[in-house]
Amino acid sequence: MRQPLVMGNWKLNGTKASVEALIKGLVDPAANASNVTVAVCPPAVFLDQVERLTQGTAIKFGSQDADIHENGAFTGENSPVTLKEFGCTYALVGHSERRTLHAESDQVIAEKYAAVQKGGLLPVLCIGETLEQFEAGQTNQVVETQLKAVIDRNGVESLADAVIAYEPVWAIGTGKTATPEIAQNVHAHIRNYLKGFNAEIAAKVQILYGGSVKGANAKGLFGMEDIDGALVGGASLQADEFASIIEGAK
């Protein structure tokens, strides 16, 4: 039985005041959803504040990225070791905005994945196809290639302590959600692909859907057999909307 996970990706948003209000607004919804893991990924600069505000609550948190290195001359980066020290449980790896805007290749992402695990964090490996690839019918092939890079570098066993987030790029921040059926087909394909490497890990790994998830469409997605929760961008910035997604996962 896979426990649902609902994770918010705040991206580059927030102020000290809004972070406080948002976390306070999520304390009860997270406490009232004992069968759902609730987590948020704030910008790194808010991690200390989030660590303090979430103490004694059911809310977990993670980073939106991590560097490959533990320390050194890497201006602007965050070490997985530091992120762990600040209380992170998770680290997003390979979000489509990192792949596109920061030109992160599958190989760089596989290295980040390794660094995050070495630092004691659970990687949330984001994969997904562009609109062009979707329209060309290449979705399954794209997610296989993205997964294979991580498996080649880290072994399939590394997925025993990780989460996968399937996020079609055309659905991120666009208001266009994949239908539950489209998403389920890709999730089932991912699980089946992993089964070829290790059936036990394939059955256990949490696969989240991401792409314009909101309260109104969450339940339909969560009703699908291979969808184990959501990675939520825009809708995670409003406590009520995020709470209704958590409610849908109960």
Ligand code: PEP
């Ligand atoms: C995301 O950034 O991971 C995401 C899914 O964003 P949104 O929910 O806004 O589409």
